Amino acid sequence: MPELALADGTRLPYELKRSSKRRSIGLRISEQGLVVSIPQRLSLRELEALLYSKRDWIQQKVQQQAAAKVPALSWQNGETLWLLGNRLPLYLAADSRNRAISCDGSRMDVRLTDISDTSMIKRRVTQWYKQQALVDFTRRTELLVQKLGLPMPPIALSSARSRWGSCNSKGEIRLNWRLIQAPPHIIQYVIAHELAHLKEMNHSARFWAIVARLFPSYRDAEAELRQLSRQLHRID
Ligand SMILES: [Zn+2]
Structure with missing residues (x-):
């Protein structure tokens, strides 16, 4: 494309x-x-x-x-969050002694002193997402980069409004933390795309051939990511 x-x-x-x-x-x-x-x-x-x-x-x-289209999150009890493409209902509980976030893969529990403090909830949840994102993206990158025979590049998270990944001339890769909400194959595609830029700093046919080697159905993933974009930006 x-x-x-x-x-x-x-x-x-x-x-x-x-x-x-x-x-x-x-x-x-x-x-x-x-x-x-x-x-x-x-x-x-x-x-x-x-x-x-x-x-x-x-x-x-x-x-x-x-x-x-997609309504903004209001950070209320029962609201749906996403992790790796899975629904994650949000459960809020007032707890001034044991403030924590936990997630068992099927729900996200947030315990806070004041559960009406939506900006605090948003901050805590975003922070949690970023921690998950860094671990997940690093692991996926380690696996993919081996296929290119390249050393592991430095990985950083970005919060860009409309960009999912980038790769600079120093070979550093930045990935949008919001991708951790998306299904794994979408994350995989974005990483493959940026890793291919380590070899080709352009979008030439040679570049896409490298992407295809790492991720054959990249066209479908690209289209799917475009459709998901709004959903992933519900946390602004
Ligand atoms: Zn590109």
Whole structure:
């Protein structure tokens, strides 16, 4: 899937449709993402120039879409959280002596002095997610990087609004902690994508061939991640 680099550094994958009947370029942004329809003979360079000139508009539309649907978390008892794609109902209990978060894989228990303090609940839960994320992402990266015959890169967590992973020229990989809410194969895909950048710092055919070696069904995962995006951003 081709990708458009937005001003904030986000890569927005889009679907490209060529049609001999089209005379102009059409841009459509829906829940499924961006679809670009172009005349059969439009060159790649013309397409890229056009998308570049429209990228602020595209970004704005994508963000509007994202904000529109999924209601924000209100951090009430019984609310659904997610961990590795599994539902995790939130149980709050007032407890001033034993404040803790625990999770047995089927529910998340948060004990706090004041369970109406939603910003504290959010802070504690986010902190817990980040701890889980770092352990999980590190372990998955260790396994995948062996397939590339590369040394383990430094892993850090990010909280970027719209970006799931990044890899810099020093070979450091940053992964969005919110991914820990997603099913394992989605996390796996994002890590494979960033690890492939250790070999190819671009989105060339060579790059995608490396991704495919690590994660063959990367196209499906990319599409699924786009659909999950809002859900994963319920914790802002
Ligand atoms: Zn990339």
